[in-house]
Amino acid sequence: MDAVTASAQPPVRLAAVRKTYGKGGGAVTALDGVTVDFPAGTFTAVMGPSGSGKSTLLHCAAGLDAPTSGEVALAGTPLTGLDETRLTVLRRDRVAFVFQSFNLMPALNVWQNVTLPDLLAGRRTDKRWATEVIERVGLRDRLRHRPAELSGGQQQRVAIARALAARPAVTFADEPTGALDTRTAAEVLGLMRHLADTGQTIVMVTHDPVAASYADNVLFLVDGRIVDELARPRAAAVAERLARVGTTVEGAL
Ligand SMILES: Nc1ncnc2c1ncn2[C@@H]1O[C@H](COP(=O)(O)OP(=O)(O)OP(=O)(O)O)[C@@H](O)[C@H]1O
Numbered sequence: 682m683d684a685v686t687a688s689a690q691p692p693v694r695l696a697a698v699r700k701t702y703g704k705g706g707g708a709v710t711a712l713d714g715v716t717v718d719f720p721a722g723t724f725t726a727v728m729g730p731s732g733s734g735k736s737t738l739l740h741c742a743a744g745l746d747a748p749t750s751g752e753v754a755l756a757g758t759p760l761t762g763l764d765e766t767r768l769t770v771l772r773r774d775r776v777a778f779v780f781q782s783f784n785l786m787p788a789l790n791v792w793q794n795v796t797l798p799d800l801l802a803g804r805r806t807d808k809r810w811a812t813e814v815i816e817r818v819g820l821r822d823r824l825r826h827r828p829a830e831l832s833g834g835q836q837q838r839v840a841i842a843r844a845l846a847a848r849p850a851v852t853f854a855d856e857p858t859g860a861l862d863t864r865t866a867a868e869v870l871g872l873m874r875h876l877a878d879t880g881q882t883i884v885m886v887t888h889d890p891v892a893a894s895y896a897d898n899v900l901f902l903v904d905g906r907i908v909d910e911l912a913r914p915r916a917a918a919v920a921e922r923l924a925r926v927g928t929t930v931e932g933a934l
Pocket residue numbers: 702703709710711729730731732733734735736737738
C-alpha cells in the first residue's frame with residue numbers, strides 16, 4: 682500500500698471484532714462484535730463495568746492480542762496474517778501502550794526507561810521533548826532513580842512519559858491516572874489532550890468521569906459490546922450515562 686492510501690486510513694480500525702477466552706461451556710466472550718474507528722487527532726475514553734471487555738479491546742486494537750474473529754487494522758494494514766516480526770515493527774513504529782502494570786525495566790533509571798523505545802527503534806531521542814514530558818509528569822528530580830526507588834504513582838508516571846515521549850501515532854492507555862493524585866492526573870490528562878490536538882490518536886480506558894471529560898468521545902462497553910457513545914463529554918453527563926448503561930460510578934470503581 683502506498684503512503685497516500687495508508688494516510689487516508691484511520692490509525693486504528695476494528696471491524697466485527699470478537700474475542701473469546703477458553704472453549705466449550707467455560708468460554709468467556711470478552712468482545713462481542715466491536716466495530717469502531719479511532720481517527721487521527723482524536724482522544725477517546727472507553728468506559729464500562731468491570732469485566733465488560735475494556736482491556737481486551739485495547740489489547741486487540743494494539744495488536745497485543747489476536748481477535749478470535751473480525752479484523753483489526755493499524756494505518757490501513759490488517760494485522761491478521763502479519764508475521765510476528767512485521768507485527769512487532771508496526772507496533773514499535775506506530776503504537777505506545779501504558780499498561781496497568783507499568784512494564785518498566787527494573788535495571789534502568791527514569792531517563793533510560795523513558796528513552797528506551799527510541800533506542801529500540803534506532804531513533805534519535807528528542808531530548809528537549811523527553812525532558813518536557815518528564816517535567817510535566819512531575820519527575821524532573823527523579824531522573825536517576827530506578828523503578829524500585831519510586832512510588833506506585835511515580836512508576837505510573839514514568840510509564841506515561843515513556844509512551845508520550847516517543848510521539849507515537851497512537852497511544853493506548855489502560856487506567857493511566859488511576860494511581861495518581863488529582864493534580865498530577867490533571868497534568869497527564871492535559872498532556873494527552875494536547876497530543877491529540879497536535880494529531881496523535883489517544884485511546885484511554887478509565888473508570889473516572891472527570892478523566893473521560895478530557896476526551897473527544899466516550900465509548901460505553903457492556904458485555905463486550907459498544908452500547909452507547911457520548912461526544913464532547915462533560916463529567917456529569919458521563920456519570921449519568923454510565924449509570925444508565927447498567928452500572929453506577931461507585932460500582933465501576
Ligand atoms: N486471559 C484471559 N483468560 C480468560 N478470561 C479472560 C482473560 N482476560 C480477560 N478475560 C475475561 O474477559 C472479560 C473481559 O475482561 P477485561 O479485562 O477486558 O475487562 P475490563 O472491562 O477491562 O475489566 P476491569 O475494568 O475489571 O479491568 C472478563 O470476563 C474477564 O474475566
